Amino acid sequence: MNFHYDTKVKVFILLSKKLEKLDYRPASKMLHMNEQLSILIYIFGNGTTNCQNQDRFQHSREKVSCFLKHVIQMPCRLGPTYISEPHVNSTHxxxxxxxxxxxxxxxxxxxxxxxxxxxxxxxxxxxxxxxxxxxxxxxxxxx
Known part of the structure; x- marks a missing residue:
């Protein structure tokens, strides 16, 4: 069980660092990428409403929406590095x-x-x- 938890933490930290390098226009200087990514994962994982997220993270509706929009766009920039078309001559x-x-x-x-x-x-x-x-x-x- 520890192995899986450690692996998830390492993947989270790696993703956070990669996104931070891409983040030339941060949504906020006061909110580190770890927290922005945590908000995204929390919202997606729990299917929470904006009102619940305001209460949970102690930010205004506008800030939560701004962070969410910002951090959703970030992984898309990693696409060209990690996503490629399948090989034509190979079948799974x-x-x-x-x-x-x-x-x-x-x-x-x-x-x-x-x-x-x-x-x-x-x-x-x-x-x-x-x-x-x-x-x-x-x-x-x-x-």
Whole structure:
């Protein structure tokens, strides 16, 4: 149990340091990135309202909203460093090893459940390689 707790703390500290390096315009000089990240995790983890967060963190509604908006945008800047498109010529081992999926999904690169997001990506230099496809949710209209 200690190992998992220690690991989570180390990941939190690492993420906080990475975000702090990117933060060229801090939301507040008085609020360290650790606290901003803690507010974000607390809100997402507990599904709390803005009123509850004001009470919990002793900040005004405007400040809590400002911190939340600021810290939500920060991880997006880490995207180009840590997120990459899947390799076209490789199929995930889970798909390959299960006859229920292979060969039907061998050329499926990604599962998309958000049509507006996929439409945005396709309009911004996001190209589906020839012979491959992206699997979309049944509720997603045809693009």
């Amino acid at each position: 081992q889970t798909i390959k090893s299960n006859p229920k999926y292979s060969p039907f999904y061998d050329w499926c690169l990604v599962y998309a459940h958000d049509a507006p997001m996929l439409q945005h990506l396709r309009g911004n230099t996001f190209i589906i390689p020839q012979g491959c496809f992206y699997l979309a949710d049944a509720g997603v209209e045809s693009l």
